[in-house]
Amino acid sequence: xxxxxxxxxxxxxxxxxxxxxxxxxxxxxxxxxxxxxxxxxxxxxxxxxxxxxxxxxxxxxxxxxxxxxxxxxxxxxxxxxxxxxxxxxxxxxxxxxxxxxxxxxxxxxxxxxxxxxxxxxxxxxxxxxxxxxxxxxxxxxxxxxxxxxxxxxxxxxxxxxxxxxxxxxxxxxxxxxxxxxxxxxxxxxxxxxxxxxxxxxxxxxxxxxxxxxxxxxxxxxxxxxxxxxxxxxxx
Amino acid sequence: xxxxxxxxxxxxxxxxxxxxxxxxxxxxxxxxxxxxxxxxxxxxxxxxxxxxxxxxxxxxxxxxxxxxxxxxxxxxxxxxxxxxxxxxxxxxxxxxxxxxxxxxxxxxxxxxxxxxxxxxxxxxxxxxxxxxxxxxxxxxxxxxxxxxxxxxxxxxxxxxxxxxxxxxxxxxxxxxxxxxxxxxxxxxxxxxxxxxxxxxxxxxxxxxxxxxxxxxxxxxxxxxxxxxxxxxxxx
DNA sequence: CGAGTAAGTGTGTCTGAGCAACTAAGCTAG
DNA sequence: CTAGCTTAGTTGCTCAGACACACTTACTCG
Numbered sequence: 001x002x003x004x005x006x007x008x009x010x011x012x013x014x015x016x017x018x019x020x021x022x023x024x025x026x027x028x029x030x031x032x033x034x035x036x037x038x039x040x041x042x043x044x045x046x047x048x049x050x051x052x053x054x055x056x057x058x059x060x061x062x063x064x065x066x067x068x069x070x071x072x073x074x075x076x077x078x079x080x081x082x083x084x085x086x087x088x089x090x091x092x093x094x095x096x097x098x099x100x101x102x103x104x105x106x107x108x109x110x111x112x113x114x115x116x117x118x119x120x121x122x123x124x125x126x127x128x129x130x131x132x133x134x135x136x137x138x139x140x141x142x143x144x145x146x147x148x149x150x151x152x153x154x155x156x157x158x159x160x161x162x163x164x165x166x167x168x169x170x171x172x173x174x175x176x177x178x179x180x181x182x183x184x185x186x187x188x189x190x191x192x193x194x195x196x197x198x199x200x201x202x203x204x205x206x207x208x209x210x211x212x213x214x215x216x217x218x219x220x221x222x223x224x225x226x227x228x229x230x231x232x233x234x235x
Numbered sequence: 236x237x238x239x240x241x242x243x244x245x246x247x248x249x250x251x252x253x254x255x256x257x258x259x260x261x262x263x264x265x266x267x268x269x270x271x272x273x274x275x276x277x278x279x280x281x282x283x284x285x286x287x288x289x290x291x292x293x294x295x296x297x298x299x300x301x302x303x304x305x306x307x308x309x310x311x312x313x314x315x316x317x318x319x320x321x322x323x324x325x326x327x328x329x330x331x332x333x334x335x336x337x338x339x340x341x342x343x344x345x346x347x348x349x350x351x352x353x354x355x356x357x358x359x360x361x362x363x364x365x366x367x368x369x370x371x372x373x374x375x376x377x378x379x380x381x382x383x384x385x386x387x388x389x390x391x392x393x394x395x396x397x398x399x400x401x402x403x404x405x406x407x408x409x410x411x412x413x414x415x416x417x418x419x420x421x422x423x424x425x426x427x428x429x430x431x432x433x434x435x436x437x438x439x440x441x442x443x444x445x446x447x448x449x450x451x452x453x454x455x456x457x458x459x460x461x462x463x464x465x466x467x468x469x470x
Numbered sequence: 471c472g473a474g475t476a477a478g479t480g481t482g483t484c485t486g487a488g489c490a491a492c493t494a495a496g497c498t499a500g
Numbered sequence: 501c502t503a504g505c506t507t508a509g510t511t512g513c514t515c516a517g518a519c520a521c522a523c524t525t526a527c528t529c530g
Contacts, residue, residue: 420519420520420521422518422519422520422521423518423519423520426517426518426519427518430517442527443527444527444528445526445527445528446525446526446527446528447526447527
């Protein structure tokens with residue numbers, strides 16, 4: 001091939017980061033990894049979102065790269081994975097002009113309980129932040145992810161992806177309440193969830209502490225379903 | 236600084252592309268540029284979205300890069316500009332692994348009528364496509380942009396950014412109808428636009444073909460406003 | 471001067487949110 | 501064994517708001 005001068009442009013560093021959410025201990029949590037302590041690394045020892053450089057040889061595309069990083073840290077292979085956005089600037093990485101493609105993933109609790117990478121740990125999301133100070137601009141990315149999750153919950157049934165394969169309506173409502181951080185009205189919630197047509201009843205029932213409850217599962221058709229209105233808390 | 240071996244990873248090509256929309260001749264149009272005819276270029280002579288490599292030396296961040304490319308092609312400096320997503324894979328560019336950060340912009344008609352770059356031209360959006368076959372995966376990006384625009388129109392008042400500084404309600408409704416490609420109900424449209432609180436009346440009136448109409452303008456506070464429901468066509 | 475057209479307003483209907491009451495089923499403590 | 505507590509799920513009522521349609525007003529043009 002003839003020479004292509006514009007390819008000699010200096011290229012930005014290209015990374016992919018994944019904001020991995022799960023409900024654990026009745027709280028919204030996010031998975032973070034600790035950066036290596038080597039002095040040659042930026043932000044040594046700091047907590048950061050799981051991510052890293054795109055592997056030109058191994059990654060077919062950006063989403064495959066995000067899925068790989070998720071699998072490396074959690075072992076989970078096919079969760080809900082959605083592109084969040086990209087952040088790129090001259091200053092966000094001390095090593096030079098860099099751009100990251102951010103994804104966010106929703107894991108059911110049972111999957112989140114599996115074997116974790118040694119450097120990974122779950123942290124509770126408090127407001128739109130997390131306790132430790134994050135490396136790079138990852139606090140900003142996390143904030144965007146939480147906002148996106150909360151805003152999509154208002155008009156889709158995304159949190160169903162945080163549930164185990166079979167769940168009861170009260171359990172699903174509890175998950176919505178944890179994500180939204182506000183109480184929801186039982187009757188309206190039921191009406192809307194059934195109208196959304198994203199979940200279907202399973203024949204079996206679950207024996208709860210008081211009485212058996214109907215089990216539901218996610219329907220195969222995974223189109224996000226939009227609600228007509230937002231619900232409001234009682235009182 | 237000590238050596239940082241991971242920085243020797245081969246880096247993907249990094250570009251920014253902008254999907255620029257405007258209403259022209261009563262239709263939704265998008266700005267395309269023709270790729271150079273040199274045989275050394277990929278897709279010589281084909282139409283493509285305006286875009287190109289990130290300039291590490293000149294661009295502060297991705298959005299500044301997108302704004303620069305928009306200004307280069309249209310002369311417009313501060314339109315509505317929103318990140319759309321990113322597309323990256325080993326195969327989308329014949330020159331190698333590449334990732335593009337896509338933005339979409341909304342231009343008012345009067346701004347879109349200004350001086351265009353020599354290689355740029357407006358094309359009507361038909362469905363979610365455009366007549367000429369596009370270079371790279373730009374058809375896919377364009378499709379995503381149209382879908383995003385249409386879906387956001389359902390619950391925000393984005394199309395107001397396609398209007399001149401002052402406009403009448405029927406003109407605004409016409410713009411909504413062009414973007415959504417379906418008729419809207421006059422009364423409901425009025426109620427919702429006023430409730431959205433994104434536009435405010437101007438003292439003056441415009442003389443129309445039959446009677447003078449109230450002029451409105453965009454409010455300074457540019458927060459996107461969400462509607463409770465979608466409107467439906469009459470009949 | 472009358473018909474046509476477009477801007478803007480009024481109105482009845484219907485859906486769904488919010489709230490509370492109520493039933494039913496199982497657990498638990500005495 | 502039983503009474504009372506807890507929770508799943510249902511029902512009914514009220515109210516607000518959005519929608520569809522129809523009406524009024526005002527201007528133009530022939």
